[in-house]
Every structure is written in C-alpha cells, then in structure tokens.
Amino acid sequence: MDNSSYSPRERRRLYKDPDRGKICGVCAGIAEYLGLEVWVVRIIAVSLLIFVNGAVLVAYIVMCFVLDPKPGHVSNRGCFGSERKRRKPSESDDSRPYRPTVKDVWSSGTSPKDLFSQVEDKFSVIEKKLQKMESYVTSNKFNLDQEFKKMAD
Template identity: 40%
Template sequence: MSSAKKRELLRDDKQGKIGGVCAGIANYFGWELWVVRIIAVTALILATKVTFVAYIVAWVVLDKEPKAKKSKSTYGKAGFDEDEQTIREETRIERTSDGRTIEVKTRVWEAGKAPHLAMDDIELEFSRMEKTLRNMETYVTSSEFQVLQEFKKL
C-alpha cells in the first residue's frame, strides 16, 4: 500500500477572486492559476448556463481550504510534488552567445530563452546580416564587379 497523502479538492478563498473555485482546482491539479481562470472564462463564454451552474455548485459543495494546510506559495511554479503538497519550480542552466550562464525556467510556455537574452541574440544576428549586406552592396557597386560583368558578356 502507498503511504502518499490523499489530495482534496478544496476552495481557496485567499487566492480566489470569486469563491476560490478556480484557485482550488489549480492547487489540486498543480496547474497555474491563470490557466484555470482562462479555461473557466472560455467555458463561460462557450457554455454560459452549464458553466455558471457548475461554478455555483462547486462554490457551494466544496469546502474551504484550512489556513494551516496552505504552503508558502503554491501558485506560479511548475511541477507538482504530491508528497509535499507544494509546487516546485524546475530550471535548467543555459549558456548565452556572449558566454554568460543563466538559469532558464522550464515551464511549457517559457521553454525558450529569457526575452532579454533572445533579443540580444537577435540583435547580434541582425548586425551580422547588415555587415554582410553592406559588403555585398560595396562589391556590386564597385568597378571590379562591372569589369567582371563585361567579361561575362564576351
């Protein structure tokens, strides 16, 4: 038999906006709170009556989360640890183009580089492309290019 703690679906009034149902669902499944809210609003738009009734029923049926059970911050991090009833953040080390090392979060929507580092890389690539383009323009407008074109016509 497993000695893992049983999770309960509870409302979280402290993190919730209206009744704490979305916050409770986010805490139960280990999801980001804003994702659950987007799903709830989308469901409310697409199936207004059913979603509204389901939300009210969940608000009435679900118990409030006791204050002693709450951890430091269960929202805004990726990865759910069932034993600790907390959510952990996972990061990886990545090296930038200029040799710096940084920690990059591994959330699904943050899988790439940090925005400022990605922008630095883009600027570097564009400056290289601009230099290449300038060299090409200089060559095409030179007299050497014109002489070579004349030889090709012969």
C-alpha cells in the first residue's frame, strides 16, 4: 500500500476556484475541498437557496469575499464582473503585482471604533437636517407658503 500520496499532517484548505466557477467559484472550491463533482454542489446550493430563507445566499456572498482564490488559477472570471486575466504560474513572479490576502485586507483600514464614530457623525448631520425639515413642515410658514403657491397657480 502506497501512502506517499496522502500525509496525515497535510492540511487541506478551502479556496474559491474562479477557473471552474460560474459565479466567483465558491461551489467549485467547495466541490474540490469535499471531493465531489461541481454540479452536485451546485444542485445542493440551489436547493438550499430555494428551501432555506436566504441564509445560503448570504453565506455565498460572504464566502466570495472571505475565501482566497485557489493558488495558480488563471482568471478572475465570474468574480463580480472582473474579467481581468491573471498571469500563469509559469510566468516570472518578479513582475507580478502584490496581491494582498484576505488577512491583509481585514487587518488594514479603519478601526471599527473610528468607523463607528464616522457613521455616528454622519447620522447626527442627517438627524439635524431632518429636524429642520420637520419643524418647517409643521410650522405656520409652510401652510402660508402652500397658500401662496395655490394663489400663484
């Protein structure tokens, strides 16, 4: 018995496979990870989408963003309209642009506390505008302006 093809320490990773995928390659990546045919995973995904309230759709969209592309894939076909071809693995890696991983993307950017503060500031501005509009609409001046418009027509 030859055990050279399987190592118990070998850890499989889940990737999306844009080369074999229809929409971003999530089902193709799951099929490869589980050792199933892609069409079987697609039928299961569509069936779950029909019979489950929409959690499958949310999970699929999250996986499109979270999963890294399969190493060595050729294109980003189906990944949210990106038809840009990638270099083949045989080409020189020296000229390849830096492609951040999902971990790099999540660790960079604005902290949640700062982002929450920015959103809170925007909502306070919107709240002030809404209060000003509401006070005008409920005032006598609004009624007077409406009467003048009726007389002008």
